[in-house]
Amino acid sequence: MTSATADHGTGETAAWRDGKRYAWLLGLVVPAIPFLAWGLVSATGLGAFWWLGPVIVFVLIPLIDVAVGTDAENPPDELIEWLEQDRYYRWVTYLYLPIQYAGLVLACWLWTTYPMTLVDRVGLAVSVGVVAGIGINTAHELGHKKEKHERWLSRVALAQSCYGHFFIEHNRGHHVRVATPEDPASSRFGETFWGFLPRSVVGSLTSAWSLEKARLARQNKSPWTLRNDVLNAWAMSGVLFAGLTVAFGPAVLPYLAVQAVFGFSLLEVVNYLEHYGLLRQKTDSGRYERAAPRHSWNSNNVATNVFLYHLQRHSDHHANPTRRYQALRDFEQAPQLPAGYASMIVCAWIPPLWRKVMDRRVLAHYDGDVTLANIDPRNRGKVLARHGGVTEAPAASSAGSAGSAGSAVEGGAR
Amino acid sequence: MKIYRCEVCGFEYDESQGWPDEGIAPGTKWEDIPEDWCCPDCGAAKADFVMVEVSPA
Ligand SMILES: [Zn+2]
Numbered sequence: 047m048t049s050a051t052a053d054h055g056t057g058e059t060a061a062w063r064d065g066k067r068y069a070w071l072l073g074l075v076v077p078a079i080p081f082l083a084w085g086l087v088s089a090t091g092l093g094a095f096w097w098l099g100p101v102i103v104f105v106l107i108p109l110i111d112v113a114v115g116t117d118a119e120n121p122p123d124e125l126i127e128w129l130e131q132d133r134y135y136r137w138v139t140y141l142y143l144p145i146q147y148a149g150l151v152l153a154c155w156l157w158t159t160y161p162m163t164l165v166d167r168v169g170l171a172v173s174v175g176v177v178a179g180i181g182i183n184t185a186h187e188l189g190h191k192k193e194k195h196e197r198w199l200s201r202v203a204l205a206q207s208c209y210g211h212f213f214i215e216h217n218r219g220h221h222v223r224v225a226t227p228e229d230p231a232s233s234r235f236g237e238t239f240w241g242f243l244p245r246s247v248v249g250s251l252t253s254a255w256s257l258e259k260a261r262l263a264r265q266n267k268s269p270w271t272l273r274n275d276v277l278n279a280w281a282m283s284g285v286l287f288a289g290l291t292v293a294f295g296p297a298v299l300p301y302l303a304v305q306a307v308f309g310f311s312l313l314e315v316v317n318y319l320e321h322y323g324l325l326r327q328k329t330d331s332g333r334y335e336r337a338a339p340r341h342s343w344n345s346n347n348v349a350t351n352v353f354l355y356h357l358q359r360h361s362d363h364h365a366n367p368t369r370r371y372q373a374l375r376d377f378e379q380a381p382q383l384p385a386g387y388a389s390m391i392v393c394a395w396i397p398p399l400w401r402k403v404m405d406r407r408v409l410a411h412y413d414g415d416v417t418l419a420n421i422d423p424r425n426r427g428k429v430l431a432r433h434g435g436v437t438e439a440p441a442a443s444s445a446g447s448a449g450s451a452g453s454a455v456e457g458g459a460r
Numbered sequence: 461m462k463i464y465r466c467e468v469c470g471f472e473y474d475e476s477q478g479w480p481d482e483g484i485a486p487g488t489k490w491e492d493i494p495e496d497w498c499c500p501d502c503g504a505a506k507a508d509f510v511m512v513e514v515s516p517a
Contacts, residue, residue, distance in 0.1 A: 192510075217468055218468075218469050222502045224503075331481050333500065338503065364502075364503055365498070366505050366507075366508070367468040368467060368468065368504070
């Protein structure tokens with residue numbers, strides 16, 4: 047350890063060097079997207095470049111993932127503490143915020159003064175939404191830290207997407223109920239992204255509110271106070287949007303709404319693929335077994351990992367939630383996605399494709415026993431019919447007639 | 461007797477109560493809990509707990 051600290055500040059020791067140390071700076075390309083889009087449109091005259099945000103995240107990053115591949119490199123255990131102490135890494139995440147908000151102000155200026163068609167303006171709003179959404183990932187990294195100022199920065203990053211309640215619900219709600227039917231942010235086997243989206247948005251909101259209400263009640267306080275972290279986080283969004291409206295006029299409001307909705311929907315689709323179908327079993331005492339590496343989907347695709355601060359090393363994140371991104375490790379035995387999160391997001395938007403790619407992976411994870419998965423109760427009959435389980439025999443007999451299969455199995459499931 | 465709180469989810473381990481669910485007897489000192497024990501609620505590592513107060517009991 048002493049030899050490691052002697053080299054502090056260079057990201058390497060005689061024995062090990064962090065291959066991704068400078069790659070983390072690439073994450074700052076994302077908040078710069080509005081600037082890049084503006085520059086490219088000015089240089090080429092092509093309005094299509096206002097859509098640069100979705101093109102980078104859903105086309106370019108998946109392609110780079112394929113080209114660059116995966117990396118399962120882990121820092122040696124004895125160097126993790128040292129790696130976490132290196133302040134360079136946290137500054138890379140802090141820097142996201144000023145660029146994010148400079149880009150938002152730029153976009154407001156462009157929406158109101160730059161010659162653009164309606165499609166151009168929507169394109170820019172979606173690009174800004176990409177910045178807001180990946181900003182939630184930055185907020186996620188910061189919101190897990192013990193340092194007060196980092197938790198505060200987390201709320202600042204969330205103001206743009208009006209998702210300030212996320213850092214409450216995520217830590218005290220999602221991390222407790224992960225991979226259980228009670229968690230609004232864990233998706234279920236047989237549940238499409240479009241069914242998950244409203245359930246998670248509403249469920250996370252009510253969860254955050256009740257967590258804060260309960261905390262304040264323990265101090266004999268009403269929830270209607272700015273000490274309520276849900277309310278003061280939303281107040282930040284209110285101040286931000288009001289300020290932008292005063293500065294640029296109410297014409298920016300519809301675009302601000304589009305970017306916020308796109309932003310939090312991007313977070314929700316990432317939520318969707320992190321724990322799809324995975325379930326913690328109940329122990330004899332009636333509690334759920336502890337969250338373990340087998341309850342999260344992981345990926346070692348380098349490009350997505352660099353842009354998402356190792357979020358895809360999700361099992362280690364749940365085991366060590368306050369551990370800084372640069373020190374998160376790959377678990378060999380943890381469930382692996384077939385591609386990086388960026389590609390899987392596109393897959394999640396298309397439910398038949400998602401089912402084709404993921405359902406057999408969930409089944410393989412449970413050695414073919416679908417009853418061990420977190421099954422969507424609304425589709426339980428259908429899922430059991432298709433994938434066996436307790437109704438295997440009757441389901442097989444009715445498999446030929448698709449029309450009657452649904453109702454026949456509905457009865458069988460109960 | 462001390463109380464330790466999970467920094468992630470707020471779960472509290474009270475030394476005077478122990479955690480009988482898993483055979484940790486009342487009165488078990490924090491130092492005597494195995495290093496690989498983790499938060500029963502959220503699975504966070506033992507290192508993510510901080511001492512919060514001395515329990516009255
Ligand atoms: Zn916990």
